[in-house]
Amino acid sequence: MFPKNAWYVACTPDEIEHKPLGRKICGEPVVFYRGPEGAIAALEDFCPHRGAPLSLGRVIDGKLVCGYHGLEMGCDGKTIAMPGQRVRGFPPIRRYPAVERHGFVWVWPGDPAQADPAKIHALHWAQDPAWAYGGGLYHIACDYRLMIDNLMDLTHETYVHADSIGQKEIDEAAPTTRVEGDEVITSRFMDNISAPPFWKMALRSNHLPDDQPVDRWQICHFTPPSHVMIEVGVALAGKGGYHAAAEHKASSIVVDFITPETETSIWYFWGMARNFKPDDPALTAAIREGQGKIFSEDLEMLERQQRNLLQWPGRNLLKLNIDAGGVQSRRVLERVLAAEQGAAAGGRDVAPEAAA
Amino acid sequence: MFPKNAWYVACTPDEIEHKPLGRKICGEPVVFYRGPEGAIAALEDFCPHRGAPLSLGRVIDGKLVCGYHGLEMGCDGKTIAMPGQRVRGFPPIRRYPAVERHGFVWVWPGDPAQADPAKIHALHWAQDPAWAYGGGLYHIACDYRLMIDNLMDLTHETYVHADSIGQKEIDEAAPTTRVEGDEVITSRFMDNISAPPFWKMALRSNHLPDDQPVDRWQICHFTPPSHVMIEVGVALAGKGGYHAAAEHKASSIVVDFITPETETSIWYFWGMARNFKPDDPALTAAIREGQGKIFSEDLEMLERQQRNLLQWPGRNLLKLNIDAGGVQSRRVLERVLAAEQGAAAGGRDVAPEAAA
């Protein structure tokens, strides 16, 4: 159960640089490529001729040419041409609204009529030269909501990431969770503690001492369908913490886009945006490598948790105060899903398929 | 859905040279081996004692000895002996008519009473010293009819095999298809073109110039259950093309035996018979290697096409004029299957199982 009328991150531009990309999104096999003038195109990955996946083909002059018998597909899902054939009667295939923005390719798997690019999640740092971004992609065999739970309850850092970003004080500082419309915010503040290894490095990168007490914060923002942005940072103790002046702190945003592949698997786009030393690509690479290693520690836990839940489908899980972020996020999702299904049941002039 | 009352290629003789071979054919696990006097035997791969696969055993003096407890099986499916046991009451296992011919081992998975070796596909070149043959075997996860489609519409060469046998002129020459009884023939003639790399090599092997225009042909012959023989060749332009005298052309027969393993997987026996330089084993090896590489380019396409069709089971595929060969072949198959099922429904004195 995932919202379909929503913008999801489908891939990064480098993944479609040299050839089309086939990727299943929300249960639907889609081919992504650059059509005319380099605009992003997303279509059913199904050639109307004989059902071959179009992602095995090539892009020639903005047309997607099937790799089996040469059918030329347009970015609107209508066949343009095929050697020796009249193609006017060929059935169209479904197109998906897709947009390149903020360094990502976004796709809308639901009703195209509702796909307003203005609804794409705003990333203020993506166009700001004071910020730098690095990230990666993991495929994980778990329900997308398990990853939301994971990210909205960072107490797991103490146990899963004990050697890097975890520390006992996370456990000891109770988080607070609030809901603002469709956004869920879980905050945790740890004052006057010793910085863990990752943040010592960040302090040094920011020309700050790494051996002094700090105030640390983690502010997780969930927004539907499945984006989790986490403001994280440390300030030298007593300088105002989260609100300290820039010269006293090191901070960044952990970026998490969780795109369902199926009911029990996800494409997990993770990364970090930082507003210090933005012009240091070596630092970007180092952070990316470190974050990739840390985030990979979650994979086995999430996949094994998923298998356990499938083994015991009827069992209720606990909803503790530390789980409030995940619990509230699921409530928002239930509301979004109910609204989507209600709208669908209420009838529309244009069904998704017909509009493709 | 595949005909069962038909001769299929099961394996090549080298596969049973040193030990029995277990192979699933049309959904049935079969063990192949050489019985008394070297004759081919084919039985259910199931020891009547405890169900062990007989293909894990050994052949001793023409008897198939089970590798678990030593039961000795005869090539008629009746137990011959077992250490310390009287075997007269042992239940027989099913035997399959099997014959070695034309360099292949053939099996009849259906009603043994109808298995007439005279119906085995004739291969005139197999006994002719003016011809040489080389080939191989691929396992592919697709419906056998997708491979028939593939071979009866060679326009795919332009796209799938762009670097070897494909060329734009294939697309431009419309094929013609005719049906003669149960045989479907799709022909394509390309006159006055430049020979692609494979045929330049063949021309040189035939002591012909490789830099002159040629007339090229492809004549695909489908016969049930799933054999596709393709006459291919080039002649120096203007010498009569397909009908040119031998000294002006290079030609061969692409040999394709497609044996269903299950509804969605096949054993694909591919090869090439040529009537030039038959005594040059190095050339045979070189052609075999080149053909193996080219034919391997189809594997991913066919397997991904199969997965797409399973994903969208209700969707109709197009039947264009280039698809006529495959479409007509499927019609022949439907007729053969209907006849087979009609005969089965009409009653027989001897059911396949009882006759085993």
Add this chain to the structure above:
Amino acid sequence: MFPKNAWYVACTPDEIEHKPLGRKICGEPVVFYRGPEGAIAALEDFCPHRGAPLSLGRVIDGKLVCGYHGLEMGCDGKTIAMPGQRVRGFPPIRRYPAVERHGFVWVWPGDPAQADPAKIHALHWAQDPAWAYGGGLYHIACDYRLMIDNLMDLTHETYVHADSIGQKEIDEAAPTTRVEGDEVITSRFMDNISAPPFWKMALRSNHLPDDQPVDRWQICHFTPPSHVMIEVGVALAGKGGYHAAAEHKASSIVVDFITPETETSIWYFWGMARNFKPDDPALTAAIREGQGKIFSEDLEMLERQQRNLLQWPGRNLLKLNIDAGGVQSRRVLERVLAAEQGAAAGGRDVAPEAAA
């Protein structure tokens, strides 16, 4: 179908030396570890907080700490503590009776109220300094009863283990089978034969000549749920065979504990206990290596037999006199299972789940 009210071997102590072990036993995912004072603990491998497998956690001071969010689990299945939480209302998870004895960890997957450690299979040699033991573990994809059949009919040695312990005389000596209560005993005596390679080595290790005729015996003891102990040995011919004085013979006990993982897979604990040269660890290692190699020869046969039986589910297998050991063992199992199900149907005050 396997008895649940029975003691099964779950693992060996070395497998839980450094971290918890997750292992599915009789269809149930269980975590094994050493709790307070080193006592064996066995629990459902399911954290009551969010369903993570506890086996991914760590043992700290005898408490099992979940590797996801730090819940501390007690060996009774009740949560002891969790950072920042009151845990009194947390639902307990199921505990399984588990005991370390005879060098193995034993588990009782059924009703805990009936789990009497006195019922654990007695291994007289395990505490006797005159004996040495070495063994290993295989995972095999077959019904546990196929392995019982295998071990209760050693005629397969002639075929599966032709190069080591097999010899033609096994086939030629008819076994006799008797049932004593729940125990099934199949005996085979081969008098005045040449010792096969393994036993020549054992004779030499025992300072006995290896080039003289011997009397050989194999006495297989099945006891439910799935233990098979096989007394094996040779004595110099004419000295009394199985009853010969110790100085004329070499003997040992083949130890087989077969623990169902699922209906079609097992954990197979194999080994050998010997009462000669018990203080020679190099000999223990050599025998272990040899036995491991021999027993691995059964794996493919058993897995392929299982697949055959799934392919032909309705087919009856033969029950020959050589199969009497397995046939009688299955009868004992049917009786045990019927009694277990009858007792369950008859009602109990405490259901297994409630008692956990």
